[in-house]
Amino acid sequence: MNFRSRIPAALRRRAGAAVLTLLGTTTVRADCDFSPLDTAMQELLQTTGLSGGAVLVGRRDGVLHEQYFGDYTADTVVAIASATKLLSATRIAQLSARGTLALDAPVSSVLPQFTGTKGQMTLRQMFSHTAGYGDDEDSPVLRTNQPSLAAAVDTVACCVAMPNGWTPGAQFAYGGISMHVGGRMAEVATGQDWQQGWNAAIGVPLGITTIDWQGLGATSNYRISGGARSNLRDYGRLLQMLVNDGVGNGRRVLDIAALPPLFADNVGGLPIAYAPPSAPPPGQLRYALGNWIESLPDANGLATHSSLGAFGFFPWIDRPRGLYGVFMIRGGANINATARPVYLQMLGEARALVDGGACVTVEISDAILRDGFD
Template identity: 50%
Template sequence: MPASPSAACLLALALLLTALPVGAARAAACDYSPAVQRFEQLLADRGLPGGALLLGTRQGLLLQQYRGSYAADTVVAIASASKLASAVRILQLADRGQLPLDDRVERWLAGFGAQRGAMTIEQLFAHTSGYGNDSADPLITDRGISLAAAVSQIECCRDLAPGYAVGGQFAYGGVSMHVAGRIAELATGVDWEQGWQDGIGAPLGITRIDWQGLGPTTNYMIAGGARASLRDYGALLHVLLNGGWANGHRLLSRDAVFELWRDRIGSLAVIDPPPTAQPPVRYSLGAWIVERESGRPPLIHSLGAFGFMPWIDFEAGLFGVFMIRALPGINLQAYPVYLQMIEDLRIATAAGCPEFERFPGIFQADFEGRGAP
């Protein structure tokens, strides 16, 4: 019996939808323009030559745009966004039993003595070790020496900040992560940058993240010296949102990812935080936690002084990168814009946005029915 005209139309429509990319029929529901327009206005207001932004889920990329002089191969120095990239490597080594988070410094560097030797790897990466606001310390900014040489001098000659105690306060800085980076080299027998590439970069196909962002060096500024492209940092965030699994590799356990949810400050005194760290200040390992109602999956980010901001919204199931390279001080204007952009993107994707590029080999069973991440 011939199909009725209405049935024929329905069949034709069904065939058309089958031929379209996944989710294309719902593309109209996803309006990213509010966030994009805010970003473009920020670039214009600050007279920046360009910028880029990326948005993704566990399944794939939803948005990737470049403006001005920025393109897919653009690499910028990312300042303190280095901290989260470094923390992923530290968590990986903890997972493997090579460098437990509760390891004390004295196990690896006997010259730190009884007091400083009690610092743990966790405290070194949570800014609670007893070192102060020391990101400009010449031992960590000197590109003419090695990481080993710099930490040898810290071991010799950099005491805790006056009045500070191990585990007694939160003070955002760089020396403590420098020490942890050197210990990672000792624990693995591999140079920091090479170890990061072997353990994380190569399995993910990342080629544009290294610790040469402030100039060629082997004194890798663990807390602030990296550089990255938009896509490569996005690939790193996808690992975390996807429970430690990406590109056919398990790089972290789910428990390791959950370490990024856990605030290390609690009731500790907060000493001179960056102006974008509004009370209540919350910090995990290499990442800030944006306060939400108790029990809700967090939003974390690792905003750098030059305006580069990687973030993960575990509740919404989104990750993103806002990529600019500006002068220090940009974040007083950029950070509020970024927070509003994230809210815009949460709203835009709430209806279920189709990805324009699906990630290969998503390990669905690793997160289905078990909650985020």
């Protein structure tokens, strides 16, 4: 039986027109009208003058909607800025659950060159912006011209002081240096290069081919907090694995034990020493490992999480609904002021459509997309 014959004739007739507009995709939604999301993206592109964009919405059982605009296609790869943080934190949570790294052990136990107050930082603090560094995204140690991640982190150990008055575990201060140190801890603990280790343990099992840490230029100083790049589908593969409690592409990628620390709030009542302009206000700010917590947990302790990038790459996971999505554009440093309201609109509309119960998931081959339906 070919793929085409497994789709009911009535569904083929209903979805036909929509499918023909999605050339080059491999999945499509039916019976669920995502046109408001598409209209919102088209209006954003017209307003900003950007050349293209893309949007993906899926749930545990597959992709509900995938659409490309302007010159963006399924092959378009963009730098994802701080959306990198969730990718990196997923690897840290994986290593912790496997017993390779301890989230609450001091950095000095793995990197003895860190001494004094610096040596007290923990991985949990490093990946939740509570380790004592922050407001440091422009630091030279994060740049691509450094010879390696190891060399950059050695420079942090010897020569990059924490801001005056900041100490591990005492405040939330958003930044990149602490995650940089955490990435080097993973290299030392595993004996693997960061990028190669992530790919072997997460990328290959999920069938990911475009994610690496070369988004800001060729480098061996992998910017753990913001240097990755991806296409739409590959990031979606990671998100689908997360809403499936660690299972993706037919295999377990994350142990169940990795999920609670990945998604638990690490800020609590800590004072906010520094947060980016798009962050929630103090009192509402909640941050887990490499991701923002955007809603209060439900009765099962599940919430909505995001890892928004400064260039307009916005991934999100609605764990109560088993829903995920990626909003993908590539703009300048100030794009989020315009793009974030559109992202929030899309998130709300996706939830409403799924809550309505009409969405079904249909997988369709590229050949059928080219040929159309009867």
